Amino acid sequence: MTRRSVISLVSAALLATGPLAGTALADPPANTESADPGTVIGNEALPQSMWIDGAGSARKLTYWTRDSSDRPALSTGVVFTPAGTPPPGGWPVLSWEHGTVGVGDDCAPSVAGRSDRDMGFLATWMKQGYAIVATDYIGLGTPGIHAYLDGRAEAHAAIDMVRAAHAVDDALASKWVAIGQSQGGGAAVFTASLATRYAPELDYRGAVATGPASNIVDAATLIGPNTPAIPSSHITAYATYVFNGLKAARPDFDLDSYLTPLGKQAVADAQTLCFQPLADRLNGISLNQLVSRPLSEGDFVSVARTVMDVPLTGYDRPLFLGQGTNDTDVPAPLTAKLVADMTAAGTHPEVHVYPGKDHSGAMLASLADSVPFVARLFA
CATH class of the missing domain: 3.40.50.1820 (Alpha/Beta hydrolase fold, catalytic domain)
Known part of the structure; x- marks a missing residue:
């Protein structure tokens, strides 16, 4: 697969993106x-x-x-x-x-x-x-x-x-x-x-x-440490949201095993930063720098499909x-x-x-x- 096609697919998936009286927030049910x-x-x-x-x-x-x-x-x-x-x-x-x-x-x-x-x-x-x-x-x-x-x-x-x-x-x-x-x-x-x-x-x-x-997961299978660098902080930012979303949906999934130290920090930053401030912070950081091994390995794909694949x-x-x-x-x-x-x-x-x-x-x-x-x- 050419560098251009890798960039195209990864970019595609990771950017896919009456008058009543006021009441105070009620206490949630105990059960x-x-x-x-x-x-x-x-x-x-x-x-x-x-x-x-x-x-x-x-x-x-x-x-x-x-x-x-x-x-x-x-x-x-x-x-x-x-x-x-x-x-x-x-x-x-x-x-x-x-x-x-x-x-x-x-x-x-x-x-x-x-x-x-x-x-x-x-x-x-x-x-x-x-x-x-x-x-x-x-x-x-x-x-x-x-x-x-x-x-x-x-x-x-x-x-x-x-x-x-x-x-x-x-x-x-x-x-x-x-x-x-x-x-x-x-x-x-x-x-x-x-x-x-x-x-x-x-x-x-x-x-x-x-x-x-x-088709988010299909594109994710192309991502790894050796993926050609993609000079877009937007793509990198969207990827950190994808990682956070998968971990939030499936808390038992071992996301950290796929991330570099830089990737772990970027994912943590994404938990509080909205899109443009996050993209600004990730300027100059390419998607391949976030991952320590290919996402096609292990159970990333099988877990992610249960969350993100469109019916x-x-x-x-x-x-x-x-x-x-x-x-x-x-x-x-x-x-x-x-x-x-x-x-x-x-x-x-x-x-x-x-x-x-x-x-x-x-x-x-x-x-x-x-x-x-x-x-x-x-x-």
């Missing part, structure tokens, strides 16, 4: 096994400076969900409802699954805020008359390290955010759609594969995923996949492989390709197709 998914234990007003344009209210919730091993875990998220009077039956709901921000508590969108790109994107949906519920994911603002790219855990948090929102706002309709970008795009695909089974009482209609993270079956509602041809975060060949694998397994997503668009550009360009797609789902 967390009895903490039903979607149970709200905290409800507070979100500062108006963090509201999506067009919102009439915004509440930050802390709620119970389940990790990928089906153990109780806490997540936070925000319920945004449009200004004005809800339609008959209530506001239809979009569950937003965000892209990479980091794994530390200070990186949670409900704490740090959202990028201008995401705020503009979400405002488009808000102005269509949809309520938006936006999970932070487990570990972003709650105990523990966020299990980055742990698809089932992210999907559970997104679905249980819908449950939690219904628990505090009776102006919401039961019908809902999942939408995600990059890390959240992969999470939205996971969500689509299990939504009706995990929460049969909700009226799940379908999902939209743009630039969805996929190929289980989709019982429409699924929209959007991809830019000039995306360097999640290049088109990776999404093409995902689509081909899904098709071979009998799953047929609706695929939209955006010529000349990069990662963010495809997300925004997709609105021309995804807005009518979602409208049809709610019809």
Whole structure:
């Protein structure tokens, strides 16, 4: 394999990325096994400076969900409802699954805020008359390290955010759609594969995923001490989040056996530093300097597949996949492989390709197709 192809694959996978009274955070149940998914234990007003344009209210919730091993875990998220009077039956709901921000508590969108790109994107949906519920994911603002790219855990948090929102706002309709970008795009695909089974009482209609993270483990098999140096602090930063996510999802996994002393320090730094500060700190450090042996050795691949491999079956509602041809975060060949694998397994997503668009550009360009797609789902 050429140096160019190694860089391309590694780069691709590792960058894939109502008015209520405020309540204090309740004491968690002594027996967390009895903490039903979607149970709200905290409800507070979100500062108006963090509201999506067009919102009439915004509440930050802390709620119970389940990790990928089906153990109780806490997540936070925000319920945004449009200004004005809800339609008959209530506001239809979009569950937003965000892209990479980091794994530390200070990186949670409900704490740090959202990028201008995401705020503009979400405002488009808000102005269509949809309520938006936006999970932070487990570990972003709650105990523990966020299990980055742990698809089932992210999907559970997104679905249980819908449950939690219904628990505090009776102006919401039961019908809902999942939408995600990059890390959240992969999470939205996971969500689509299990939504009706995990929460049969909700009226799940379908999902939209743009630039969805996929094929992470396949790319990881190319990484080792002798991998050609990749001069991108962004790639190195994303790799440290992947390592942290795997360790958070599977605590018994011996991650340290794969890391150099520099790698161990970088992974530790990633637990608290959000993306850009982490990338700045890792400037000049290449991915191959983090690992002491190839990730293809030992049980890295077998363990990581149980956490990060996107399901190929289980989709019982429409699924929209959007991809830019000039995306360097999640290049088109990776999404093409995902689509081909899904098709071979009998799953047929609706695929939209955006010529000349990069990662963010495809997300925004997709609105021309995804807005009518979602409208049809709610019809």
